[in-house]
Amino acid sequence: MQFIAGIESELEKRSYGLLLQVVPTLDVELATYRTWRAARRVDGVVCVDPRIDDPRVALLSEPDALPAVVVGDPTLANGLMNVWTDDAAAIRESVRYLHAVGHRRIARVAGVEGYGHTLIRDDAFRDETERLGVRGYVARTDYTPDQGAAATRSLLTSGEADRPTAFIYDNDVMALAGLGVASELGVRVPDELSIIAWDDSPLCAATYPRLSALSHDVTRYGAHVARRLFDAVDGKPKASFLDSTPVLRPRGTTAPVPAR
The missing domain is CATH 3.40.50.2300 (Response regulator)
Structure with missing residues (x-):
């Protein structure tokens, strides 16, 4: 809107x-x-x-x-x-920031594969995680909160040794759903899990804790x-x-x- x-x-x-x-x-x-x-x-x-x-x-x-x-x-x-x-530069900045504060297992909850901007973000995420020696995970969704939540739940229940410590979501509503899943599973944000949303919006400022976002x-x-x-x-x-x-x-x- x-x-x-x-x-x-x-x-x-x-x-x-x-x-x-x-x-x-x-x-x-x-x-x-x-x-x-x-x-x-x-x-x-x-x-x-x-x-x-x-x-x-x-x-x-x-x-x-x-x-x-x-x-x-x-x-x-x-x-x-x-x-x-410049979506590629934004993804690279996010991965670099998370790496700088100690994250070595980073997940990208991505949107529809056929869209051009999804491919651009995918490529930038893969290149930057490989360059930094970070383990990167990509979960595919249709941008809806339900699929964002499902992707988050699947990754957070994969076992503590393999569980990502940070997530970058392709929109704000999926990030909000992911925040809810973390609470449901008893994973503390941001103490145990960091979350970044794409497309800063009033939703990002209205959550608790407030969502970090690409703006x-x-x-x-x-x-x-x-x-x-x-x-x-x-x-x-x-x-x-x-x-x-x-x-x-x-x-x-x-x-x-x-x-x-």
Whole structure:
């Protein structure tokens, strides 16, 4: 909602409205783009969560396609106008921070494998844990609290010798679910387990202890995307724009590994 609010803040300046249409499948989304293109019902499109070899990006790259901006890494945008955050750098910072305070078994509770940003985060996590000699675990989920909780429970009950001492979650709701699982299992946070959430939000500040999180200004990000969409609508040259690198905000769920 913060991202959408940022988009609308720029649309309002030009008296444009936001059409938000929920679709059940990728095929329906592609059909919707074709309908919009044929009828010229919209002036431009914001494409979010690009996949590897995304057919939406291919469709929006056609000569008569609607003006579009891709919210994602330049490697996923096929030369379209795009705005992105440096997810790889953020993951590397998180792993380095946890390593610096003594963690040597770090888990990544990751999202859907087909998304481009998931692959980018996976690669950065694997590279950084290998570089530092840290044991890294990756658990795959669909971003929901239920799967975040299940992944956390599975890793925390794998035996004390193999149990991760730190978790990095791909969103805030899974991190919150993981915090609940740790409490359920009697694992103290942050004394015995450190937790970092992606996408800092009011939820992160409302928990106890407050969730450490990777933070960037999501509302500003949405506004930046909208400005670049107007560039595309106005026919300006396609380009790639780094909006920000999420910054780690340590709070109450990260701490040094206790001495044994």
